Amino acid sequence: MAIADLIQKAQQEGRRLLTEIESKQILAEAGIPCGPAQLATTPEEAIAAAQELGFPVVVKIVSPDIVHKSDVGGVRLNLETPDQVARAFHEVVQSAHQHMPDARIWGVSVQRQAQPGVEVIVGVSKDPQFGPVVMFGLGGILVELLQDVSFRIVPLEPRDARQMIREIKGFPLLTGYRGRPPVNIGALENLLLRVSQLVEAHPEIEELDLNPVFARPDGAEAVDARIVISTS
Numbered sequence: 219m220a221i222a223d224l225i226q227k228a229q230q231e232g233r234r235l236l237t238e239i240e241s242k243q244i245l246a247e248a249g250i251p252c253g254p255a256q257l258a259t260t261p262e263e264a265i266a267a268a269q270e271l272g273f274p275v276v277v278k279i280v281s282p283d284i285v286h287k288s289d290v291g292g293v294r295l296n297l298e299t300p301d302q303v304a305r306a307f308h309e310v311v312q313s314a315h316q317h318m319p320d321a322r323i324w325g326v327s328v329q330r331q332a333q334p335g336v337e338v339i340v341g342v343s344k345d346p347q348f349g350p351v352v353m354f355g356l357g358g359i360l361v362e363l364l365q366d367v368s369f370r371i372v373p374l375e376p377r378d379a380r381q382m383i384r385e386i387k388g389f390p391l392l393t394g395y396r397g398r399p400p401v402n403i404g405a406l407e408n409l410l411l412r413v414s415q416l417v418e419a420h421p422e423i424e425e426l427d428l429n430p431v432f433a434r435p436d437g438a439e440a441v442d443a444r445i446v447i448s449t450s
Contacts, residue, residue: 221247225422225447234424234446237280238287239327241443245428248416250409252428252440253332259325261304267328274298274331277306279314283321285444290317296331303328332441335432336391336401339367340410340440342417342426350417354410356388357430374414379407392433401433409438422447 219227221244228236236244238255245252254271257280258264268275279292287293291313294306307326314323339357344350348371355367368382383389383406394400409431417423425446432439 219243221416221420225420228447229422229449231282232449233282234449235282235285236445236447237282237324237327238278238443239280241445242440244416244445245440245443248412250412250416250428250440251405251437252443253329255327255329257325258307258328261307264303264307264326264328265300268297268300268303271328271330275303276329276331277303277310278327278329279310280324280327281314281318281321282324284314284318290314290321332432332439333434335434335438337430338392338406338433338438339427339429340413340431341428342372342413342423344424345371350414350421350423352382352410352414352417354382354406355386356391372414373418374411376407376411379410382410383407399435402435402437405438406431406433409440424448 224240224244239257242252242255256267258267264277275297277294277297278287284290292310294310297303297306310326311323314321337357339355341353342350350372352370352372352374353367366387368385370378370382383403392401417426423445427444428440430441432441
């Protein structure tokens with residue numbers, strides 16, 4: 219489904235928050251690397267998706283009402299067998315119901331377990347005066363702890379992407395800190411530019427959060443994604 223169609227469908231349903239599966243469909247259409255995710259509404263569908271994607275996999279709750287899946291116990295990692303996948307399906311659905319009884323549960327997303335890397339965050343928010351602003355920084359729990367981020371106004375030029383990455387204090391972590399291999403800086407620059415192009419082409423996108431993005435020597439991959447749109 220095209221990006222405009224995905225956004226329009228959510229707007230017609232009166233939803234601002236896209237599910238992770240919808241968000242990743244938009245990212246894929248925009249050429250932003252992200253792990254494939256499949257929706258499963260039963261344990262059997264989850265097992266079939268895991269077998270198609272290849273173990274190990276991750277199972278996450280899918281709900282248009284749940285913003286932070288981890289806060290409701292809605293994520294299970296490193297699942298290596300069909301039995302573990304089936305158990306994870308029941309656990310995340312039950313936990314989500316317990317934490318948010320009124321939330322609509324559409325099923326779970328099944329994704330392959332991504333190869334780890336340096337965790338970074340890429341985000342977009344709308345400034346009342348300047349419009350869309352792209353953020354880059356260290357991701358995972360470090361983004362709240364260190365608040366080591368940089369910002370640029372959309373549209374980004376290649377030099378903006380280069381500068382954003384290099385001006386954070388944690389930049390040495392990306393260049394091979396203490397003997398670790400350097401990540402692919404060019405892939406991160408390209409990701410930032412594609413995010414800028416996406417939100418410029420689709421002003422309905424009010425917020426975008428890719429956290430974490432795994433930066434590795436072979437590229438960069440958005441592991442989790444959240445998109446918030448306008449309702450009209």
